[in-house]
Amino acid sequence: MSMQSGTPEAPLAQPGPTGGGTSRALVAQDGLAPRKGQASGPLHALGPVVRVTHDAISRYFTAVIVGAIVVAILVTLKQGGFTLAGQQLKNALVLGAIYALVAIGYTMVYGIIELINFAHGDVFTAAGFFAVFISGLLHLDGLAASGFGGLLLALAIVFPLSMIAAGLVGVVIELVAYRRLRDSPRLAPLITAIGVSFFIEGVLLLVEGPDNVPTDQASWINGTAFTIGKINILWTDLFVVGMALLLMFALGEFVRRTRLGKAMRSTAQDRTAALLCGININRTISATFFIGSALAAAAAVIYSINYGDIKWNIGFHLGIIAFTAAVLGGIGNIVGAGIGGFIIGLIYVFGGSIFGGEWSESLIFAVLVLILTFRPVGLFGVEVTTRA
Amino acid sequence: MPERLAALFRSSGGKGDRSQGPTIFRILALGASALLLMGWFLPWFVNDYSAGVGYSPQDALISPPTGIGTFCIYIMAAAMLIIVLSPIADAIASWRGIVMGRRATRIRFYAALIGFGLTVVVWFLVSIIQEEPLFGPFLPGTYADSAVWLTMYGYALAALVYGARPWILGRPSIAFTLAGAPFGIFLPLMFHQAPDFLLWAAGSLAIYMLLALGLNVVVGFAGLLDLGYAAFFAIGAYACASFASPIHGLHFPLWILIFLGAGIASVFGAILGAPTLRLRGDYLAIVTLGFGEIIPDLATNNVFNLTAGANGISGIDQPKYGPLDFSASPRWYYWAILIVVVAVVLLLRNIERSRVGRAWVALREDEVAAAATGINTTTTKLLAFAIGASVSGLAGAFYGSIVRIVSADDFSFSVSIAVLSIIVLGGIGNIAGVMLGSVILTFVIFWVLPNMSGWSATLSNTVHVPAIANFNLSSYTFLIYGAALILMMLLRPGGLLPSRARRIELESSGETESLAAVQGVA
Numbered sequence: 071m072s073m074q075s076g077t078p079e080a081p082l083a084q085p086g087p088t089g090g091g092t093s094r095a096l097v098a099q100d101g102l103a104p105r106k107g108q109a110s111g112p113l114h115a116l117g118p119v120v121r122v123t124h125d126a127i128s129r130y131f132t133a134v135i136v137g138a139i140v141v142a143i144l145v146t147l148k149q150g151g152f153t154l155a156g157q158q159l160k161n162a163l164v165l166g167a168i169y170a171l172v173a174i175g176y177t178m179v180y181g182i183i184e185l186i187n188f189a190h191g192d193v194f195t196a197a198g199f200f201a202v203f204i205s206g207l208l209h210l211d212g213l214a215a216s217g218f219g220g221l222l223l224a225l226a227i228v229f230p231l232s233m234i235a236a237g238l239v240g241v242v243i244e245l246v247a248y249r250r251l252r253d254s255p256r257l258a259p260l261i262t263a264i265g266v267s268f269f270i271e272g273v274l275l276l277v278e279g280p281d282n283v284p285t286d287q288a289s290w291i292n293g294t295a296f297t298i299g300k301i302n303i304l305w306t307d308l309f310v311v312g313m314a315l316l317l318m319f320a321l322g323e324f325v326r327r328t329r330l331g332k333a334m335r336s337t338a339q340d341r342t343a344a345l346l347c348g349i350n351i352n353r354t355i356s357a358t359f360f361i362g363s364a365l366a367a368a369a370a371v372i373y374s375i376n377y378g379d380i381k382w383n384i385g386f387h388l389g390i391i392a393f394t395a396a397v398l399g400g401i402g403n404i405v406g407a408g409i410g411g412f413i414i415g416l417i418y419v420f421g422g423s424i425f426g427g428e429w430s431e432s433l434i435f436a437v438l439v440l441i442l443t444f445r446p447v448g449l450f451g452v453e454v455t456t457r458a
Numbered sequence: 459m460p461e462r463l464a465a466l467f468r469s470s471g472g473k474g475d476r477s478q479g480p481t482i483f484r485i486l487a488l489g490a491s492a493l494l495l496m497g498w499f500l501p502w503f504v505n506d507y508s509a510g511v512g513y514s515p516q517d518a519l520i521s522p523p524t525g526i527g528t529f530c531i532y533i534m535a536a537a538m539l540i541i542v543l544s545p546i547a548d549a550i551a552s553w554r555g556i557v558m559g560r561r562a563t564r565i566r567f568y569a570a571l572i573g574f575g576l577t578v579v580v581w582f583l584v585s586i587i588q589e590e591p592l593f594g595p596f597l598p599g600t601y602a603d604s605a606v607w608l609t610m611y612g613y614a615l616a617a618l619v620y621g622a623r624p625w626i627l628g629r630p631s632i633a634f635t636l637a638g639a640p641f642g643i644f645l646p647l648m649f650h651q652a653p654d655f656l657l658w659a660a661g662s663l664a665i666y667m668l669l670a671l672g673l674n675v676v677v678g679f680a681g682l683l684d685l686g687y688a689a690f691f692a693i694g695a696y697a698c699a700s701f702a703s704p705i706h707g708l709h710f711p712l713w714i715l716i717f718l719g720a721g722i723a724s725v726f727g728a729i730l731g732a733p734t735l736r737l738r739g740d741y742l743a744i745v746t747l748g749f750g751e752i753i754p755d756l757a758t759n760n761v762f763n764l765t766a767g768a769n770g771i772s773g774i775d776q777p778k779y780g781p782l783d784f785s786a787s788p789r790w791y792y793w794a795i796l797i798v799v800v801a802v803v804l805l806l807r808n809i810e811r812s813r814v815g816r817a818w819v820a821l822r823e824d825e826v827a828a829a830a831t832g833i834n835t836t837t838t839k840l841l842a843f844a845i846g847a848s849v850s851g852l853a854g855a856f857y858g859s860i861v862r863i864v865s866a867d868d869f870s871f872s873v874s875i876a877v878l879s880i881i882v883l884g885g886i887g888n889i890a891g892v893m894l895g896s897v898i899l900t901f902v903i904f905w906v907l908p909n910m911s912g913w914s915a916t917l918s919n920t921v922h923v924p925a926i927a928n929f930n931l932s933s934y935t936f937l938i939y940g941a942a943l944i945l946m947m948l949l950r951p952g953g954l955l956p957s958r959a960r961r962i963e964l965e966s967s968g969e970t971e972s973l974a975a976v977q978g979v980a
Binding site: 083184185186234247250251254256257258259260262264265267268269270271272273275280339386387390393397426428429431432433436438440442443446 | 936
């Protein structure tokens, strides 16, 4: 307990941009160090050891993560040969694409209003049900089965409609639950976000029931595209990864090139200054929620096409995992969130294949704890806003 | 040493927070109405409706008037109506800006007294001398006793509220304690005919009250949002299950187990708290959430063969000390936990007012400034985690012993959210508010919702309206948590009973006022 208390270290409220040891100096100059002798004996000696280890891991955190993944892939290769490892790699990419899309929503919202939008995972779930509802309403299953053109048309209908619906849900959430609390103590919007999450889950539980709901989209895309060795690469796999990359690229271009994207970036950097420059903050934040939720909706449609069923509470764990991806990539960093999603997919799948599938989620949560302990700014933390 | 221990539980003679007077008054008035309504409606909902309940206006409604008891009941009904409608009238009056005179208060006071007296009379007529043929023979096994007690308590509370209004306004916390304590203490006697309700009182109300008190230390006092609080609950429960069940062949007595559970949980609290020391509010929340998911996962996956996996540990011992047979009735658990609750409340209140408590406030308001004034933030934060976790471990040990089977499903995220909803509803950082919140929320979530379908079926038989037979809200739990959190945060962020420091913080809305100074004065 008093492991660290004897060291000249006073934890700072905010991990600085570099995340490691430098920011600490701000408070604990040598003269301001806590009284010596609070911890004595072996614990006192432990302090510097812990600190040095901590700093070393913080500095080489990227190497640690990448090394762990490489080792995991090698272990899988040794255990199951090329086929198993290749299949797992494919699974990891598919899963990672979905996490990446959801993670972008988290990172955009966090970047702009510094709020963990707990409801984001549940917007994902809701969007999945929207997709099921829309394709049922418009009989898109028959259309998709009628041939390649029909499939394209069905996708071109279900994607925008689900995305708009989910985007509007996101905007309404922000309007009703978060906007009024923007300047309150930090705990308040966070608690509200949890409340919104539970509220959406409650509504979904009431409307859709407690069981898995099969989606007919699972039969939309089928067949094997090509085979490498013994690994069948399905059309759905290509579709999932391709669609995710396409959307992420489009988002990147949007944020980089459009006026609204510029407004988002400046609002994320400094809201007051952005306001002074004549940027409509409320509209920008609404747009951020719309885009983030729409991407989650795209992920949900992809999910329903790839996995074939959804449940009222899948969004909760998926949301935390995607948030882990966002943190891993450096919160507020859109590209980082995309890459983080794929890394988390790799960790999830290969960790599961080594330790057993029942540990996958625990492993991700453990990774989350490790990241926040050792490198809260994430792997690509340089680009992060100064306040995050 | 004994003096120092005694000092921990010492009660200071402060008058408490006088500014809460109006709120407390309103809550007590509403409570009196609620008790009367519950007492009146209770027989409508229970199965043995026709067995003769014998005190409430509903009998008069369905039977021809025959004797003195019926006459009394008509008067009682009028008195009850006055009391039940009073808070509504007060609300309308304050909305329209009308000041109700002392005469109105006096009328209500006499109505309460008359109602109380007549309840006793009718109860005497019916159950002891069985004078009134109207009500038929009194059958044990109905909820009649409970209904009578509820009614009497309601009238007594109303008499207190309207008879001693200035006193309540002046000494709200004493009045609140005085009004609530007898109900808490005598609850198992009042509801001795309803073992289910006692089980709720012990297994949900008392347990969640402990949990909420513990989480209040972490979230309310120290301002660290802990979303994995159920993990410590799980640790306490599994500690109890491991040391008092056939699984490892150990059979420790419960009174050791609660300390063991608290100790183990507090160690875990400190261990899990350590990596989060440098994190800010929302990161901290998500890390604790991660822990809260990992711990039940460890139990489900039967790590080191300690936990019997997904089936859970069953056959947990229930203690028996001479006549105090804990397995016979939940009432012994209830009273045992009640004693623990009282001890915990006194302890936490004194810690809140101690140097550590002030350090928590300083930490909550500005961590950098707190560190600069010489507060050891590491120790202070870890202490908050450890103390919060230990209370949770206490609750867990009791929980394991009550339910006798512990499995990881009992400690999901929704438990953490339930506890969080309680403290948000009651008032973050205010012990009395947290206790009030736990009463309200556990009553709704763990008593009303699960029983709703049975009640609506009975009620539809009673009043012959088949349409309401299938009225069931049991799947609204998540919705209620969510709505409670959102609405409280938007409309009354301090909770039903805001703590003094929070209220100032919210009213000043960002303008800096030294909260530490305020707490220091309090």
